[in-house]
Amino acid sequence: MRDYALFAFVIGLVPVILSWPWTGILVWYWVALMVPHSMTWGFMQSFPIAAMLGGASLIGVVIAKDRRPIPGTREIIVLGIFVAHMTLTSFFAVNQAGAWDQWIKVMKILLMTFLVPMLIYGERRILALIFVMTFSIGFYGFKGGLFAIVTGGNYSVLGPVNSFLEGNTFIGLAMIMVLPLILVSARLVYQKWVDVGWPWLQTWSKPIGLMIYASFWLTTVAILVTYSRGALLGLLAVSPFILKRMRRKWLIVSFAILGFSVIGISAPERLVARWETIETYEEDQSAMQRIQAWGANWNMAWERPFIGMGFRHAGKGYGWWSQYVNFEGAWDHVLSAHSIYFQILGQHGFVGFGIFLTLIGMTFSTLGRIRRDAVEMTGKIWLSEYAWAIQVSLVGFMAAGTFLDVGYFDLLYALIALAVILRRELDEADQSAFVPVAGAQPPKPRNPFGASGRYRAHPSRISKPSRRHPLD
Structure with a gap:
């Protein structure tokens, strides 16, 4: 029944995408990140959902009358250079067949990244895309957090099967990347920062906001109970930024101290043992295998510093791989780079x-500019807050990615596309606020913070926030 329901829903999405092409972008990321067919048991597991909906999205882009040109921002230009370089390295790859197969998969991801700014613009479409990306992963955080609490943390939280996020490490990274986005989304809904034209959302803003706050904390629990050391380090990297942004820090710190004191007594032995291996990595075969892989990819980069070995060079087998390692160990050799940095270096x-x-x-620099200027120049607090959230997401990706080869993760490039879109939204909001007069210069933006340092936006620019949530 679940397979038939999903099949009917997917078929029904095709005419929607052709009628409103921008919805194809939302559907693409829903399928790519949530992987709904992984939750079925029959024919839908192998049904080409991505191909069908991706094809409909491409047709939609061609026929769309409201598409916009790809913005020539520095991020788009550098991304184009990266595409050209990856194409070059594929021509000279040591594993030609595997390289071009992976090149096609990566190009599909990057093609959608270039299409996003063409169809996603304006407050409603941007927020719709952010919500889809956030809660496609947040679904697993919510479910995983409940599962961890019910089972006492004795079982690992895993990602959807037969997908890029399968297992504990990759879903842990994904949840870290959406954690700050969940927090900002909770604030946006609870405090009614914007009116996107959905009356039900305005009416039920407080209970919906509280549910999203609950998702934030459940996702935090789920990250810990993935038992992934990379996820733990990623969470430690983003926690100071999130804590600094929260209200009533003393209350949160008090709960944290209480929690840690309890954890020191009753935390599952498996969880504590997993964390302790960070200090004793020399005794852990998994950690030493990562160090071996890092050294191998570093040596590959030194041998071919301009073009690397190309995609899927590990397909050459361990006999070829072993000539680049600095040491060998008695373990099963999974020829993975185990790091975004060494993955890109080696390839x-x-x-x-x-x-x-x-x-x-x-991308990080552009988001910093949006974060600093959005409220002062436009009064759009949501622009500033989501720019901050994406910055923290990138911090989490760079930290947790130290131990994972996820250099081509869909969500990373979706966040880059969002940075481009938010920058354009900021610039166009600035222009719309200034009516040009012959010989006149744009007025200097007023300081909305005044002498008190407390933000005071004009009522026409931003709706009055409701009472802050006590746990925020």
């Missing part, structure tokens, strides 16, 4: 690695 050399880091750095 695309130092040049590709530099392009990748430049892309991340530029």
